[in-house]
Structure formats: structure tokens, C-alpha cells
Amino acid sequence: MSYTSELAELVATCHWIGAKGWCPATGGNMSLRLDLDTCLVTESGKDKGSLSEADFLNVRLADNEVADGRRPSAETGLHTLIYRLLPETGTVLHTHSVNATVLSRAETGPALALNGYEMQKSLAGQQTHQDTVLIPIFDNDQDIDALARRVADHHQCQPLAYGFLVRGHGLYCFGRSVAEARRHLDGLEFLFQCELTRRLLEAK
Incomplete structure (x- = not known):
């Protein structure tokens, strides 16, 4: 698929995310790899x-520089990090x-830890609900x-897959x-809702 068609698909995905209410008040940020460097x-x-x-702004992966002087998302550094750590990644949401x-x-x-849910198979490489899918959680930091x-550092010990929570x-x-990124997002959001509901029911 060409870069222009991928960007059009990403814009459509952003509109879908907005309609879901998953990025309120201008929150969130999305990106698309162009090549090994940008x-x-x-x-x-x-x-x-x-x-x-x-x-969408053109950003260098090495140093987060933007050619035209506009301001990218404050969290651009996490996007460029993912692209550097995982060269096969094409989209970050x-x-x-x-x-x-x-x-x-x-x-x-x-x-x-997610286990026992059929929807785990929405994640690339997952074949059964019996596996445990671990989604890392990192403490928030304005830095x-x-x-x-x-x-x-976490990726060096336990390679990232699918995503992580802050x-x-x-x-x-x-x-x-x-x-694939959209499918992972859709699947993970369903799994998160199931897990949160399960915990609330068990707490009663």
C-alpha cells in the first residue's frame, strides 16, 4: 500500500477513534512511518x-526535529522511540x-495480564484464549x-508487542x-472493558 493511501486510512482511523470518544479534548496522538528515518x-x-x-508533520526519528517549524505532539518522542525499537512497526496510535x-x-x-478471553486472538500471533497477554504499564512522567x-530499558529485557499503558x-x-494497529486498538479496548467489568463484579 502506498504512503498516500496509508495516510488516508490513518486519517479515517483517527475519525473513528474520535467517534468512539477515545481521544477527548484534543488528547492523544497518531503517527505513520514513512521510511527508516522519518x-x-x-x-x-x-x-x-x-x-x-x-x-500530520514530518518528523525525523533520530532527534524529533520537524522541518517546517510547526509543533508536533508533546509525546512525539515515544512514537519515534517505538519506530526505532521496532523497525517493523508502521503505525502508532x-x-x-x-x-x-x-x-x-x-x-x-x-x-x-489478560487471560481467558477469545478476543486475545485479535492480537497478531495470538492463537488461543489460554495464553496470557501481558501489557506493560509505565508510571506517567511529564519528562x-x-x-x-x-x-x-523494558524493551531490552522484555520486547514490546501490541502496546503498553502509561x-x-x-x-x-x-x-x-x-x-493492524487499528485492529490491535479495537481488540485491546474490548479486552480492557471486559477486564475492568470483571474486576468491578468481583469486588462486589
């Missing part, structure tokens, strides 16, 4: 439900859904460089293409 990242302060292709945000705080450990270093903040989700 990616497109959403401009800061834009409503994800009404983005256009002009709202960062959302702020209620389920992801609440679960990331309700789970006090270093990862959210994005410091947060990126913690994510990179506590009290939201989900970073990725895939080899826009379609």
Missing part, C-alpha cells in the same frame, strides 16, 4: 475526530479511553525523554500497518 506525527492541539492529512486510563491505575503491578528511557494516562498501541 515518520508523520499529528500536530499538537488538534481534535483527532476532525483531522486532515495536513495535520495513542489514545486516552476511560477503560485504559482507569485500568492502568487499578492495576498496581508492572503489567496488565517524555525519561519515560522513553524506561520504555527502552498509568493514569492511556494506551500506546502499534502495528505493522494502519489496519
